[in-house]
Amino acid sequence: MLALFYRLLRHFGPQRWWPADTPFEVMVGAILTQNTSWMNVERAIGLLKGAKALSPHKIDAMDIGTLEGLIRPAGFFRVKAARLKAFVRYMMEAYLGNVDAMAARPGWELREELMAVPGIGEETADSILLYALDKPFFVVDAYTKRILERNGLIRGGESYGEIQRFFMDSLPGDVGLFKEYHALLVALGKTYCRARRPLCDSCPLRFEDG
DNA sequence: TGCCAGGCCGGGT
């Protein structure tokens, strides 16, 4: 799988994910981007910034209706407002809203905690662990599954954990590598591997050739 | 105009 990584890197160049100014912004983005295009998430985050509301304490104290209004462009705004509320509540209770205190804990324990927060599943948890807290967990998203499936590397029925192990067992456990690899898979997916659309013939990165 | 986007949950088999 390392060979594929270097091919992707040569083709698309370094992605330098996650696009955010702070770890907390990564966490908020991870929740807002659930089944949602990143462009819409950017708008919502822009509105949160404009309202000077991008902190655990502010979101915790904010009226939920106000929060819904700010994140509206990200879609599913009622569920996501509730999810953000539940997440910052957890952050306040467990870490007084302090990201550094959070990052000091072992990754696997954090993953358990995150998964226990309503609205945070495996991908969102791993995105937070990897991109906000620099913990070595490989992120598996819809693009990753689709790309592997269309290239015959998996059958299609595999669970999240199986696909994650597929990567983590065959790669050095390096945070920088995991970040860049997932970002590159998304870059490939956005360009050549959209849902319910045949694999683009012009895709320069079919795995079986080269 | 319909389809799609960096999921997750709850209820039903």
Added chain:
DNA sequence: ACCCGGCATGGC
């Protein structure tokens, strides 16, 4: 243990 409908906005 899966499978499905619901959740909502904005670009192409």
